[in-house]
Amino acid sequence: MATSDIGDIQVAERALQHHFADMEQQRDTASFGMWMFLLTEIMFFGGLFCAYLVYRASYYHAFVEGSQKMNITLGATNTAVLICSSLTMALGVRAAQMGKPKLMVILLLITIVFGFGFLGIKAVEYHEHWVNHEFPGPSFHFETGDPAHPATDPQHTEIYFSLYWAMTGLHALHMVIGIGLVAWLVIAGLMGAYTPHYYNPVENVGLYWHFVDLVWIYLFPMLYLISKKHGG
Amino acid sequence: MATAVQTVERENYLNSNYGIKSWLLTTDHKRIAVLYLISITAMFWLGGFFAMMIRLELLTPAGDLVSSDTYNKLFTMHGIIMVFFFLIPAVPAVIGNFVVPLMVGAKDMAFPRVNLLSWYLYMAGAITALTAMVTGGVDTGWTFYTPFSTTYSNTHVIGAAIGIFIAGFSSILTGLNFIVTIHRMRAPGLTWRRLPLFCWSNYAAAIIMVLGTPVIAITLLLVALERAFHIGIFDPRLGGDPILFQHLFWFYSHPAVYLMILPGMGVISEIVACFSRKRVFGYEFVALASIAIAVFGFLVWAHHMFVAGISVYAALVFSLLSYLVAIPSAVKVFNWTATMYKGSISYNTPMLYAFGFIGLFTVGGLTGIFLASLGIDVHVHDTYFVIAHFHYVMVGGGVMAYMAGLHFWWPKMTGKMYPEAWAKLSALLVFVGFNTTFFPQFILGYMGSPRRYHAYPPEFQVLNVLSTAGASILAVGYVLPMIYFVWSLRYGKDAGPNPWNATGLEWMTSSPPPTHNFDETPVVTWEAYDYEHQPQEEITVGH
Amino acid sequence: MWKNLPLFPERASALAWQVDGLYFLLIAVSAFFTLLIFAAIFYFAVKYRRSVHPHAVQIEGSLPLELAWTLIPLGICMILFAWGSLIYFQEARPPKDAMEVYVVAKQWMWKFEYEDGQRDLNQLHVPVGRDVKMIMSSQDAIHSFFVPAFRIKADVLPGRFTTTWFRPTKVGTYHLFCSQYCGTNHSAMIGQVIVMDPTDYQAWMSGGAGGSTGTLAANGQQLFQQLGCATCHRSDTQGRGPNLVGLSGKPVLLDDGRTVIADENYIRESILNPGAKIVSGFKPIMPTFQGQVSEENLMALVAYVKSLAQTQPKGEAGDGSSAPNTSKLQ
Amino acid sequence: MAEHKETGSVGHIAPAKLYVAIWAILTALTLTTVLVSLVDIGPMNVVVALVIATIKGTLVVLFFMHLRYSPKLTMATVVAAMFWLFLLLSLTMTDYLTRAWPTYPGH
Structure with a gap:
C-alpha cells in the first residue's frame, strides 16, 4: 500500500467489516459480489431479449415497420449521452482511487446530469409514441404514415411496441436507480467516506452504471436500427 | 471430542443477545437461518394443509367436499407455497445458511446484511402471495400457463406473481451470497478439493439461483403486465405466443427442481460419510456431478413441453439432453451406496432418513427416465404419473434430505439432542406413508388419470383412497418431529460440540456456536471426511 | 378387487402396444436398478453395522467403477432414447390418407366437425381400423386432447392448429380427457371416443344428426364466396392474390426469400394475419379476417383450401361433392 | 484468503487518456452504426449493427469496467453470463426455427 496519512487508514479500518481478514479480502469480495449481481441482471434482461x-424472427415485417417509428436522432443522441456519462463515471472512480474526493464529486455530479439528460430525451420519445397511440393496449393504433405502404401486420407491430416499452422502460428504471446510487455516492463523498484504501461503493456503483450503459448499447440497434427499407 | 459436557453455559449465538430487535436486525447467519427455519416451517404446514384438503377431496370420485373453484385454488396454492416458499429455500436458506459459513471456517457469510435482506424479501414475497390467496386465491396452477393466467382466470394472479417475483430476489441474493462466500471466505488451507460436499452442492444450487431466477422474475413480471395492460406478449389473440411463456417459465423451473434437490444431495453425502465412518467414495465425482447437474439442468427444460406444440426436432434435442442429466444423478447414487461398502454403519436417525432418500430418489430419478422418453411422455404427461415422479424427487428426495439435515445438525444449532426413539419412529412413518401416498399415483397416471382433476371417473377410486390413507400416515410422520424438536429445546440432553464424532469444521466449535463461529480462524491441513484419522469413539449421546 | 384396480388402460389403437412395450422395458430397467440399490444398501447396512464391523476400511474410490456406472447407464439411456423417439415420430406424422376431424376446444367442451359436415359435441365417432387425423384449435385457454386408450395426447392451442392422429383397433367407448388445466370445470371437460364398426359408422353418419348442411369443404367454399376471397384468389394467374389450387402441402416461396410449407397453420395465418408471410411477387394488400370468422368457419375455409389441392389440373376428381369445381372461383 | 494471489490488481488505476480514447472510439462507433443503418445492405445491416454493438460492449466491459485488470474469477463470471444467455436464446430458437420444418406424412 502506498503511504498515506493516518486519517485515511483510520477511515479504512472503520470500514473493514468484522468477518473479513483484511481490506483486500473485503474489496475483492465486494467486487466479485457486484459482478455476480450484474450476471443476474443480464439474465433478467435475457428473458426480454429472448x-x-x-x-423478430417470426414477424420481421412488423418489427421493421415498428422500428421506422423510432426517432433515430434522439436515440443516437441518447446513446452518446450515455457514453459520455460512462466516461465521467469511469473518471470519477479513478478520482476516488487516486484520493481526489472533490474531483470525484464533481465528476459524479456531471454523471447525474447526463443521467437526467438521458431520461429527459427518453421522455420526449415516450411522449411522441404515446400521442401516436403507439402504446400497447386497447388504444393501440398503428399506421406507417405512408399511404403507399399501409401497415402489413399491425397486430405484431403491437408486440414490437410491447417489447420496446418493456425493454426501454426496464432500462429507464435501472437509470433511475443508478442516479439514486450516484447521488448517494456524492453525499457520502462530501462527508469524506472514501479514500484510496476504501472506495468499494464507488467502484461497484460504477460497475452498475456501465452495465446500464451496456444494455442500451444493445437496445439501440435492436430497437432503432432494424431496417430503413420499407417492408423489409 | 464429544466428551466435555459444559456445565457453565458458554456464550453462544442464541444467548449473546436477547429481544425481538436483536433477532429482526441480526446479521448473524445462524440467527438468519433460525428466522428462515421458523418462517419456512409455517409455510410447510400451510402447504401441507392444502395437500391434505386435496387428498380428502379425492377420496371420492365426485367432487363433493369442496367446489371445483376451491379445489383449483387449493392445488395452486399448495404448489406455489411448497415450490417457491418451502422447497427452494428449505435446505439452502435454513441448513445452508447455518452450516456453510461454519464449514468453510468463516465468521459469517460474505454479505451479512444482504443475507438479512434476503430473509426480508422472502417474507415480503410470502406475505404478498398469501395476501393474494387470502383475498380470493389464485387458480392458475403453480405453472401460471398463459393465456389462462393472463386472460381467463378471474383470480389474484398479479398478487401471486408479484409475491413470487419478490421472493425470487431473495433466492437470487441467497445464491449470490453462497457463491461469493465459498469463493472468498474459505479458511486457509481449505482448498476446493478439501471442501465438504455440502458446500459443493450448495454452490451448484447457487449457480441455478443466480442464473435461472432472474428469468422467471422477468417472465412473471410480463405475465402481470400482460394481465394489467393486455400488452400481447403471450396472448394469441393479440398475436403473442403462449408457448414462449412455457419456454421462459421452464428455463428456470426445470433447473429449479435441481436447485431443490442439489443441497439435499449434499446433506446426504455428509450423513452417509459420517455414519459409515468413511470418506465419500469417489469424492471428486460426487462433487463434479453436482456442478454437472446444475449445468445440464439448464439444457433440458422443453421436456415439459413435448405435447405443447413445439417442433418435433426441438423435442428430439431436448429428449436426448434430458437423458444426459440423469447420468450425474445416477453417479451420485452409486457413490453413496459404495461409500457404505466396508464402512462401520450406525443407524442413527439422520442415517435412516438418508437410506430413505437414496431409495426414494432412485425411484424418482428412474421414473424421470420415463418422462424423458418421448414415446412414453406423450401418454403420461400431465397425468398422475408426473405428480408421483415429481413428489418422489421433491418430497421423497428434497424433504427427506431436509429432515435428515435437520436431525443431523439440530444438536449443532440448538446444543440439544432430540429423543432418538421417537425420531426413528417418525423416519419410518414418513417412509411408509410417503410410499403409500405416491406409489399408487404412478399406476393412476399410466391408466390415464389427468392431474388437476377435481372429480374423476370411478375406476380410479381404489388407488386414490390408498393414496389418501398414505397421506394421513405421512402427516403423522411430519407432526412428530415438530413436537419432539420443540420438546428437546427444553428437555433434550446437551449435545456437546460433536455428538456424531463427525469431521468438518462445523463440529470443531461449540454447540450452539458462538456468534463469531470460531475463537480463532481454523487452518485446514486435512482432506474432507478424514474419518481415518478421526478418533474412533462410541457415540455417547443419542441412543 | 382386481376389477376395481386395473393397472393399465385399454389398448385400443395401433400405437398402444408400442408404447406399452417401451413402458415394460423401462419398468424392467427401473426395477433392476431400484432392486440393485435397495439390495446393496440393505446388505451393506446389515453386514457392516457398527456392532460387528467397528472399524471402517477407507476406500478412496475407483476410476473403473466410476466409468462403468457412468457409461453403462449412458448406453442404456441412448437405447431408450432411440426407441422412444421412433414412437414419437410415428405419433407426429399423420398418414396422408387419414380421415380428418376438426376439433374446437373451448371452456369446457369439445366440438368435432367431420369432413362431411357432421357435428358432434363431446363425443367423437370414428370407424375402427381407419386412420384419423385430428386438426385442433382452442377458442380460449390451452386444452389438451388425451385419449389414454390410444396413448395419444396433444395440447390444443388458441391461435393455431395442432394435430395428432390414431388408428383405433378395437370397438368400444373410451375416455377423452382434457389434460391441460384450463379453469373451473377442467375436470368436467371429459368426452367420449366411440369407436364403431365401419357399417355402424356409416349408419350413424347417414343417420345424420342435426347440423349436417353439406360437407365441411363445401361450407368453406360458400364462405370463400361470401367473404369475397374469390375476387382475388382466382384459379388463373390474373388474380391479385395467389392461386390456391394445388397449394396445400406444397412449399411456398415468400418475398423475403424464405420457403414455407403450406400446411393448415400457414393457411390459417394467411387468413387471419395476411401480412405475416407474403408470397413472393404479391403485394401485402389482403385485409385481415381476424375477429370476422369464427373458429368453426375458419376450419371450414381451411378444409376448403385443402380440398383444392386434390383437384389438380389433370382433373383427378376427388370424392364427389367435396371436390370443388374450380371454375366456380372466377 | 484461499485465492488472494490472483486478485491483487483490482485497484488498478488506468490513465485518464485511456478513458478518453475509449470514449472517442465509442462515440465514433455510434456514429458509424447509425450511418450504416441508413444504407441498405440487406441482411448485413443486422450483422454490422450487432458486431458494432458487441465491439462497443466489449470496450466498455474491458476498460470502463476494468475487466482487463480483474481477477480470472471475474472474467469467468462474465463468460458464464454470456454462455447462459446464449443457452437461453439458442435452445429456445431450436424450437422456433424448426417449427416450419416439414414432418413428412407417414405411409
Whole structure:
C-alpha cells in the first residue's frame, strides 16, 4: 500500500467489516459480489431479449415497420449521452482511487446530469409514441404514415411496441436507480467516506452504471436500427 | 471430542443477545437461518394443509367436499407455497445458511446484511402471495400457463406473481451470497478439493439461483403486465405466443427442481460419510456431478413441453439432453451406496432418513427416465404419473434430505439432542406413508388419470383412497418431529460440540456456536471426511 | 378387487402396444436398478453395522467403477432414447390418407366437425381400423386432447392448429380427457371416443344428426364466396392474390426469400394475419379476417383450401361433392 | 484468503487518456452504426449493427469496467453470463426455427 496519512487508514479500518481478514479480502469480495449481481441482471434482461429474438424472427415485417417509428436522432443522441456519462463515471472512480474526493464529486455530479439528460430525451420519445397511440393496449393504433405502404401486420407491430416499452422502460428504471446510487455516492463523498484504501461503493456503483450503459448499447440497434427499407 | 459436557453455559449465538430487535436486525447467519427455519416451517404446514384438503377431496370420485373453484385454488396454492416458499429455500436458506459459513471456517457469510435482506424479501414475497390467496386465491396452477393466467382466470394472479417475483430476489441474493462466500471466505488451507460436499452442492444450487431466477422474475413480471395492460406478449389473440411463456417459465423451473434437490444431495453425502465412518467414495465425482447437474439442468427444460406444440426436432434435442442429466444423478447414487461398502454403519436417525432418500430418489430419478422418453411422455404427461415422479424427487428426495439435515445438525444449532426413539419412529412413518401416498399415483397416471382433476371417473377410486390413507400416515410422520424438536429445546440432553464424532469444521466449535463461529480462524491441513484419522469413539449421546 | 384396480388402460389403437412395450422395458430397467440399490444398501447396512464391523476400511474410490456406472447407464439411456423417439415420430406424422376431424376446444367442451359436415359435441365417432387425423384449435385457454386408450395426447392451442392422429383397433367407448388445466370445470371437460364398426359408422353418419348442411369443404367454399376471397384468389394467374389450387402441402416461396410449407397453420395465418408471410411477387394488400370468422368457419375455409389441392389440373376428381369445381372461383 | 494471489490488481488505476480514447472510439462507433443503418445492405445491416454493438460492449466491459485488470474469477463470471444467455436464446430458437420444418406424412 502506498503511504498515506493516518486519517485515511483510520477511515479504512472503520470500514473493514468484522468477518473479513483484511481490506483486500473485503474489496475483492465486494467486487466479485457486484459482478455476480450484474450476471443476474443480464439474465433478467435475457428473458426480454429472448422474447425479442423469437418475435423478430417470426414477424420481421412488423418489427421493421415498428422500428421506422423510432426517432433515430434522439436515440443516437441518447446513446452518446450515455457514453459520455460512462466516461465521467469511469473518471470519477479513478478520482476516488487516486484520493481526489472533490474531483470525484464533481465528476459524479456531471454523471447525474447526463443521467437526467438521458431520461429527459427518453421522455420526449415516450411522449411522441404515446400521442401516436403507439402504446400497447386497447388504444393501440398503428399506421406507417405512408399511404403507399399501409401497415402489413399491425397486430405484431403491437408486440414490437410491447417489447420496446418493456425493454426501454426496464432500462429507464435501472437509470433511475443508478442516479439514486450516484447521488448517494456524492453525499457520502462530501462527508469524506472514501479514500484510496476504501472506495468499494464507488467502484461497484460504477460497475452498475456501465452495465446500464451496456444494455442500451444493445437496445439501440435492436430497437432503432432494424431496417430503413420499407417492408423489409 | 464429544466428551466435555459444559456445565457453565458458554456464550453462544442464541444467548449473546436477547429481544425481538436483536433477532429482526441480526446479521448473524445462524440467527438468519433460525428466522428462515421458523418462517419456512409455517409455510410447510400451510402447504401441507392444502395437500391434505386435496387428498380428502379425492377420496371420492365426485367432487363433493369442496367446489371445483376451491379445489383449483387449493392445488395452486399448495404448489406455489411448497415450490417457491418451502422447497427452494428449505435446505439452502435454513441448513445452508447455518452450516456453510461454519464449514468453510468463516465468521459469517460474505454479505451479512444482504443475507438479512434476503430473509426480508422472502417474507415480503410470502406475505404478498398469501395476501393474494387470502383475498380470493389464485387458480392458475403453480405453472401460471398463459393465456389462462393472463386472460381467463378471474383470480389474484398479479398478487401471486408479484409475491413470487419478490421472493425470487431473495433466492437470487441467497445464491449470490453462497457463491461469493465459498469463493472468498474459505479458511486457509481449505482448498476446493478439501471442501465438504455440502458446500459443493450448495454452490451448484447457487449457480441455478443466480442464473435461472432472474428469468422467471422477468417472465412473471410480463405475465402481470400482460394481465394489467393486455400488452400481447403471450396472448394469441393479440398475436403473442403462449408457448414462449412455457419456454421462459421452464428455463428456470426445470433447473429449479435441481436447485431443490442439489443441497439435499449434499446433506446426504455428509450423513452417509459420517455414519459409515468413511470418506465419500469417489469424492471428486460426487462433487463434479453436482456442478454437472446444475449445468445440464439448464439444457433440458422443453421436456415439459413435448405435447405443447413445439417442433418435433426441438423435442428430439431436448429428449436426448434430458437423458444426459440423469447420468450425474445416477453417479451420485452409486457413490453413496459404495461409500457404505466396508464402512462401520450406525443407524442413527439422520442415517435412516438418508437410506430413505437414496431409495426414494432412485425411484424418482428412474421414473424421470420415463418422462424423458418421448414415446412414453406423450401418454403420461400431465397425468398422475408426473405428480408421483415429481413428489418422489421433491418430497421423497428434497424433504427427506431436509429432515435428515435437520436431525443431523439440530444438536449443532440448538446444543440439544432430540429423543432418538421417537425420531426413528417418525423416519419410518414418513417412509411408509410417503410410499403409500405416491406409489399408487404412478399406476393412476399410466391408466390415464389427468392431474388437476377435481372429480374423476370411478375406476380410479381404489388407488386414490390408498393414496389418501398414505397421506394421513405421512402427516403423522411430519407432526412428530415438530413436537419432539420443540420438546428437546427444553428437555433434550446437551449435545456437546460433536455428538456424531463427525469431521468438518462445523463440529470443531461449540454447540450452539458462538456468534463469531470460531475463537480463532481454523487452518485446514486435512482432506474432507478424514474419518481415518478421526478418533474412533462410541457415540455417547443419542441412543 | 382386481376389477376395481386395473393397472393399465385399454389398448385400443395401433400405437398402444408400442408404447406399452417401451413402458415394460423401462419398468424392467427401473426395477433392476431400484432392486440393485435397495439390495446393496440393505446388505451393506446389515453386514457392516457398527456392532460387528467397528472399524471402517477407507476406500478412496475407483476410476473403473466410476466409468462403468457412468457409461453403462449412458448406453442404456441412448437405447431408450432411440426407441422412444421412433414412437414419437410415428405419433407426429399423420398418414396422408387419414380421415380428418376438426376439433374446437373451448371452456369446457369439445366440438368435432367431420369432413362431411357432421357435428358432434363431446363425443367423437370414428370407424375402427381407419386412420384419423385430428386438426385442433382452442377458442380460449390451452386444452389438451388425451385419449389414454390410444396413448395419444396433444395440447390444443388458441391461435393455431395442432394435430395428432390414431388408428383405433378395437370397438368400444373410451375416455377423452382434457389434460391441460384450463379453469373451473377442467375436470368436467371429459368426452367420449366411440369407436364403431365401419357399417355402424356409416349408419350413424347417414343417420345424420342435426347440423349436417353439406360437407365441411363445401361450407368453406360458400364462405370463400361470401367473404369475397374469390375476387382475388382466382384459379388463373390474373388474380391479385395467389392461386390456391394445388397449394396445400406444397412449399411456398415468400418475398423475403424464405420457403414455407403450406400446411393448415400457414393457411390459417394467411387468413387471419395476411401480412405475416407474403408470397413472393404479391403485394401485402389482403385485409385481415381476424375477429370476422369464427373458429368453426375458419376450419371450414381451411378444409376448403385443402380440398383444392386434390383437384389438380389433370382433373383427378376427388370424392364427389367435396371436390370443388374450380371454375366456380372466377 | 484461499485465492488472494490472483486478485491483487483490482485497484488498478488506468490513465485518464485511456478513458478518453475509449470514449472517442465509442462515440465514433455510434456514429458509424447509425450511418450504416441508413444504407441498405440487406441482411448485413443486422450483422454490422450487432458486431458494432458487441465491439462497443466489449470496450466498455474491458476498460470502463476494468475487466482487463480483474481477477480470472471475474472474467469467468462474465463468460458464464454470456454462455447462459446464449443457452437461453439458442435452445429456445431450436424450437422456433424448426417449427416450419416439414414432418413428412407417414405411409
